[in-house]
Every structure is written in structure tokens, then in C-alpha cells.
Amino acid sequence: MIVRIFVLVALICSIGSTTFATKATKKTIEVTLNWKAEPEFGGFYQAVLGKTLKRSWEELAVVEGGASTPTIQMVAAGKIDFAIANGDEVVISQALGTDVVALFATYQTDPHGIMVREDSGVQNLKELLSKPDFTIALQRGIGSTLFVQKKFAPVKAKIVPFTGGITNYLADKKFAQQCFVTSEPLAAKKQGKPARAFLIADEGYNPYSVVLVTRKQVIARDPELVKAVVAAVRQGWMDYLAKPEAANKHMAGLNKSMDLETFNKIAIGQKNLIETADTKKSGLGTMTAARWKILVDQLFEMKLIKKKPDPTALFQNL
Amino acid sequence: MSRLRSLFPPLVPLIGFVILFEFLVRWGIIPSYLVPAPSEVVSAILEIRSELFAAAMGTMTAAVVGLLLSFVVGSSFAICLSLSEFARKAFYPYAVFFQTVPIIAVAPILVIWFGFGQPTVIASAFIVSIFPVIASTLLGLRSTDPALLDLFKLYSARPLQVMWRLRLPYALPEIFSGLRIAAGLSVIGAIVGEFIGGGGLGSLVDTARTMQRIDQVFAAVLISSLIGLVMIALINYLSWWALKNWHHSERGEDV
Numbered sequence: 001m002i003v004r005i006f007v008l009v010a011l012i013c014s015i016g017s018t019t020f021a022t023k024a025t026k027k028t029i030e031v032t033l034n035w036k037a038e039p040e041f042g043g044f045y046q047a048v049l050g051k052t053l054k055r056s057w058e059e060l061a062v063v064e065g066g067a068s069t070p071t072i073q074m075v076a077a078g079k080i081d082f083a084i085a086n087g088d089e090v091v092i093s094q095a096l097g098t099d100v101v102a103l104f105a106t107y108q109t110d111p112h113g114i115m116v117r118e119d120s121g122v123q124n125l126k127e128l129l130s131k132p133d134f135t136i137a138l139q140r141g142i143g144s145t146l147f148v149q150k151k152f153a154p155v156k157a158k159i160v161p162f163t164g165g166i167t168n169y170l171a172d173k174k175f176a177q178q179c180f181v182t183s184e185p186l187a188a189k190k191q192g193k194p195a196r197a198f199l200i201a202d203e204g205y206n207p208y209s210v211v212l213v214t215r216k217q218v219i220a221r222d223p224e225l226v227k228a229v230v231a232a233v234r235q236g237w238m239d240y241l242a243k244p245e246a247a248n249k250h251m252a253g254l255n256k257s258m259d260l261e262t263f264n265k266i267a268i269g270q271k272n273l274i275e276t277a278d279t280k281k282s283g284l285g286t287m288t289a290a291r292w293k294i295l296v297d298q299l300f301e302m303k304l305i306k307k308k309p310d311p312t313a314l315f316q317n318l
Numbered sequence: 319m320s321r322l323r324s325l326f327p328p329l330v331p332l333i334g335f336v337i338l339f340e341f342l343v344r345w346g347i348i349p350s351y352l353v354p355a356p357s358e359v360v361s362a363i364l365e366i367r368s369e370l371f372a373a374a375m376g377t378m379t380a381a382v383v384g385l386l387l388s389f390v391v392g393s394s395f396a397i398c399l400s401l402s403e404f405a406r407k408a409f410y411p412y413a414v415f416f417q418t419v420p421i422i423a424v425a426p427i428l429v430i431w432f433g434f435g436q437p438t439v440i441a442s443a444f445i446v447s448i449f450p451v452i453a454s455t456l457l458g459l460r461s462t463d464p465a466l467l468d469l470f471k472l473y474s475a476r477p478l479q480v481m482w483r484l485r486l487p488y489a490l491p492e493i494f495s496g497l498r499i500a501a502g503l504s505v506i507g508a509i510v511g512e513f514i515g516g517g518g519l520g521s522l523v524d525t526a527r528t529m530q531r532i533d534q535v536f537a538a539v540l541i542s543s544l545i546g547l548v549m550i551a552l553i554n555y556l557s558w559w560a561l562k563n564w565h566h567s568e569r570g571e572d573v
Contacts (some may be wrong), residue, residue: 068527073351073530075352076351076352077352089530092529092530093351093530094528096350096351097349097350097351098349098351130562135434139528140521140524140525141524141525141526141527141528141529142528158434158514159436160434161434161513161514161516161521161524163426163429163514165429166429182488239559301513304529
């Protein structure tokens with residue numbers, strides 16, 4: 001009996017203390033990722049670690065996602081306010097009638113690529129796609145896949161679903177797969193099977209990638225918040241580009257599938273895809289209507305959208 | 319006529335549901351990027367009908383082959399278990415493993431074992447559909463009327479005769495109800511297998527979802543339920559054919 005009373009009292013105290021604690025803590029502004037903690041999100045984690053959000057009553061948090069987390073649809077549906085998506089997803093979403101809008105484009109050059117083993121002897125994408133005895137794992141339905149399939153039609157290589165990892169690649173000389181040119185080739189090299197990686201952007205399809213998105217409705221509701229979030233993210237990326245070690249250590253703790261050394265290598269390797277001559281003038285993460293227009297036209301041509309959204313309405317440089 | 323009349327009750331909620339959703343979307347109460355209007359689903363079906371048909375055939379083939387494998391392996395396994403109390407106690411707990419295996423987690427490993435394409439999809443359909451076959455066959459084999467067993471003993475029937483002429487026929491209703499459950503599951507298993515292994519409706523759903531084409535996702539889901547329905551109808555027919563002459567459940571008597 002005494003024990004029970006003790007447990008009860010302890011329970012009541014703990015409930016009391018948690019409610020007290022919630023009152024005292026700041027409001028959390030969440031940014032939902034479309035993948036696990038990896039260097040491609042370094043600046044977002046750095047923004048959290050460095051507390052770069054200049055609103056004392058709020059704090060930034062990053063929520064990890066997975067390969068099939070439909071971040072763009074969750075934002076469109078109002079389930080979340082800030083998320084990471086790919087540029088082409090923003091166009092498709094607006095073409096369907098949503099008010100999703102891009103705020104900050106991490107990669108000015110899309111790191112999506114296709115990698116094949118060096119010992120396969122394949123020299124370029126065209127050659128790879130024309131080889132009937134090769135298998136290529138590509139994510140279905142995404143712009144880059146459709147673009148490659150269209151540009152190099154008729155594709156003779158066997159296209160199979162991309163399921164993540166590099167297991168098949170390591171096992172089979174004739175197995176190619178999609179990759180982030182900054183990331184998987186490093187892992188492949190480490191496992192003793194160095195890769196030749198082809199950037200899809202070099203072939204002409206270059207959407208903004210790892211883009212921070214929200215809804216226009218969120219901007220209308222609290223424009224100051226959205227501005228502050230973008231500024232915090234920009235600061236986070238600037239800090240991460242200059243000094244990625246702390247955020248890398250934090251992310252390596254969250255994502256055990258990659259070691260710290262790889263995190264640091266990728267952080268250096270991706271720098272020139274994020275920081276360009278343009279962003280040095282206009283600011284990190286800024287976008288142009290001309291770039292969005294090219295993407296809109298390409299998606300329309302690939303029949304991924306039925307009507308063309310206004311390129312200037314797709315993004316806001318805050 | 320009575321057959322047509324029996325179609326009427328399930329049609330009422332369907333038509334009501336379709337009309338309700340059509341108007342909810344048309345009036346803008348539900349945005350069409352969240353739930354497509356039924357008319358949009360129909361036009362999606364028409365738009366991609368050739369892909370949809372090819373995909374449905376792929377999924378159905380894998381589901382049927384997976385289900386047949388489940389039937390052959392599962393019922394043979396159940397017969398073996400029913401022959402010995404020790405075997406049943408020793409192996410049945412492991413059969414439960416198949417029921418609890420999270421197929422979505424295992425599918426990526428199936429690809430490594432069986433490669434991309436149909437073998438992986440069939441294996442996935444097989445894994446999720448075998449347990450109901452084992453469980454229901456075993457239940458059926460173990461619930462033979464003791465009086466009839468005594469009768470067979472009295473006529474000094476051999477064990478094989480008891481199995482073939484008494485236990486198995488007696489177990490048929492249970493076997494068929496197990497197969498009905500397994501049929502639906504085999505379609506689910508095939509689609510999950512296709513998410514990873516490629517091909518069929520699973521591939522189509524994954525592509526459409528990535529392209530934010532919810533109308534196509536619903537179209538594919540609708541077709542996959544149709545496949546499940548066709549398979550269950552087929553089993554119902556087989557069940558009727560096998561039992562019509564002697565079992566009360568298929569003689570139109572109310573049970």
C-alpha cells in the first residue's frame with residue numbers, strides 16, 4: 001500500500017513537472033527532412049546547433065524523414081509547415097493546385113547522378129544506357145529518372161527500382177545506380193570498388209535540390225517567422241560551409257550508417273554545388289525565375305505536369 | 319434474377335459513397351491533391367489503361383503463383399503436422415513466424431536472394447499467404463468427427479485411407495476459408511514485393527505517388543482490390559464445386 005501511494009505521488013509530481021517544463025520551453029519550429037541526417041542537410045542541423053533563429057521565444061528543430069516520406073504533400077496538406085523537397089516536386093505540386101512555395105535552395109547544382117563501377121569500363125551515360133547486359137537502379141517517378149530515360153531513349157539497360165544502399169553495386173560489375181555524386185561514390189571507394197559518377201545536371205536537367213519549402217498561407221499568417229526561419233537556415237549553411245565539424249559529429253551520432261570521416265569528406269566535396277558565383281552576390285540559397293522556368297518547361301515536356309505554373313510564383317527570396 | 323438482386327445491397331453504399339466524394343471534391347471541401355474525385359480516378363484509369371492492364375496482369379500472376387505455392391506447401395506441411403502430436407508441437411510455433419514477419423522489412427532482403435523481378439514478388443506473396451493455409455488446414459484436419467474416425471477404425475482402414483477419404487474431405491471447408499484469407503493477402507504480398515522488386519501495380523503505385531498523382535494511386539489500388547475480389551470469387555466457386563454435393567455450407571442451407 002505504501003509503495004502504491006509512493007508511486008502515485010511520484011507520478012503526480014512527474015506530470016506536474018512536465019507541464020511546468022512545457023510552459024517554460026520555447027515553441028518549436030520544425031523542419032522535416034526527406035531523408036536521414038546526412039551532409040546534404042548539414043546547414044539545417046548547424047542552424048539548430050548554433051541557435052541561429054533570431055526569435056527568443058522560438059527554437060528550430062530538424063525532424064528526420066525517410067525515402068518515402070512525402071514531405072511536399074504533407075506541407076501541401078497543412079500537416080507540417082516547413083520541409084525539404086526537390087525543386088521539381090514544388091513545380092508538380094503547384095501545377096496540381098497547391099500553394100507550396102520554395103524558400104531556400106541548398107544545392108544550386110543538383111547532386112543527383114548515376115554511378116557505375118570503374119572496372120566496368122563504361123565511360124559515359126550514353127554508353128551505360130545502351131548496354132543491354134547492364135542493370136541500373138533508379139528511383140521511379142522522379143524527374144531525373146524520367147529525363148534520363150527520355151534523353152537516351154531507347155534505353156537498352158535494364159532499369160530496376162532503387163532501394164538505397166550500394167550492396168548490389170558492390171556485388172556486380174554490371175550494376176549501376178543513382179547516387180548523390182557527393183556521397184555514394186565515396187562509400188563505394190571505401191569498400192574497394194571505386195565509381196565513375198555522371199552528374200545528371202551535366203545532361204541538362206538541373207532542378208534546385210534540397211529546397212526548403214512552406215505554404216504561401218504560412219507566409220501570409222506570419223511573414224516575420226518565415227523570414228526568420230530562412231535567415232536562420234542561411235546562417236546555418238554559412239556556418240556549416242565554413243566549419244562543418246560540430247554538425248557532422250552531431251549527425252554521425254544520429255545516422256550510424258555513415259562514419260564521421262565520410263561526413264567530413266562529403267561536406268568538403270559538396271561545397272561547390274552549394275556556393276556559386278551567383279550565390280556569392282545574391283546570397284546563399286537564393287533562386288532565379290529563369291532557372292525555375294527551364295524546369296517548368298522540362299517537366300511539361302516530360303508530361304509530369306499538365307499546366308505550367310508561373311515560374312515567379314514558385315519561389316520567394318526572402 | 320435473384321443473382322442480380324443479390325448484387326443490389328452492396329451497390330447502395332458504393333454509389334452513395336462515390337456520389338458523396340464526387341461532390342465533396344467538386345465543391346472544394348476536400349482538395350483534389352489530397353483525395354481525388356471518383357471521376358478523376360476513372361479518367362486516370364482510362365488515361366493509363368494499357369500500363370494499368372499490363373501491371374495488373376503482372377501482379378495477378380505473381381499473386382496466383384504465390385497462392386498456389388502457399389496452398390501446396392502449406393497444406394502438405396499441415397498434413398505432416400496433423401500426423402504427429404510431437405511434430406505439431408515442435409513445428410507449429412515456427413509456422414507462426416510467417417504470420418508475424420514484417421514483409422515490408424524483409425522485401426529488400428528478398429531482392430538480394432532472388433534478384434529483381436517476379437521471383438522476389440512471388441516469394442513475398444508466398445510468405446504472407448502461407449500461414450492462413452497452414453492454420454486452417456491443420457484446424458480442419460484436427461476437427462474430424464470422432465464417431466466417423468471410430469467407424470473407420472472399426473473397418474480397419476489404413477492411415478492413408480483415413481487421411482484421404484475422411485480427414486481431408488472433412489477439412490475442406492476450413493481449407494477453403496483459409497484460402498480465401500490467403501488470396502487477399504497474396505495480392506498485398508505481391509504489391510509489397512513489387513515496391514522493391516519492380517513491376518506490376520506496386521511499381522505503378524510507387525511511381526504515381528512520387529509524381530504526386532494521387533488519382534493514379536487510387537486507380538491502381540482500385541484495380542488491386544478487383545484482383546483480390548476475382549481471386550476470392552474463384553475460390554468461392556471451387557469451394558462450391560467441391561462441397562456442393564455433401565456439405566451443408568454450400569447447399570444453400572442457412573448455417
